[in-house]
Amino acid sequence: MDFIRTDGKNKDFIENCRLLDIDLDRRVGKKIKRDKYKKYNQLDEISEAIVVYEDNKAVGGGAIRKYDDENIELKRVFVHTEYQGQGIGSKLVSLLIEWAYRRMILETGELLAESCAVYRKMGFEVISNYAPYENMPESLCMAKDLKVR
Numbered sequence: 001m002d003f004i005r006t007d008g009k010n011k012d013f014i015e016n017c018r019l020l021d022i023d024l025d026r027r028v029g030k031k032i033k034r035d036k037y038k039k040y041n042q043l044d045e046i047s048e049a050i051v052v053y054e055d056n057k058a059v060g061g062g063a064i065r066k067y068d069d070e071n072i073e074l075k076r077v078f079v080h081t082e083y084q085g086q087g088i089g090s091k092l093v094s095l096l097i098e099w100a101y102r103r104m105i106l107e108t109g110e111l112l113a114e115s116c117a118v119y120r121k122m123g124f125e126v127i128s129n130y131a132p133y134e135n136m137p138e139s140l141c142m143a144k145d146l147k148v149r
Contacts, residue, residue: 002053006050050095064104093119107129107130111138119142
């Protein structure tokens, strides 16, 4: 596996995000109206991303973006279904954490049990929903305090 640093304009990262949206629609789309999340998942603010490759084929990716002076937000993490369960997501998040400082936050949902389990295993804890998710009960926000570098 190769973990390549890039940004939100990378065609493989953009395609990975498209596949993530398809997967989310399949998994939670009947229970949650996902259209309200689109404006929070724009890629134009993504300057730090990673795409995961296996034999030159993109098989996953994720990104971070500055939320405020204390927090970096984890965004758009997805590993293609056939590659899940191999530790790729954990390694990807670990590499993204290396770019962060002080605290990393993320938004997910309890319906995404596998993702929640990975984040908990990596030391993320549930927090009160942060803006813009504070009035979205289906959202679950988490944070991990990081060592100051």
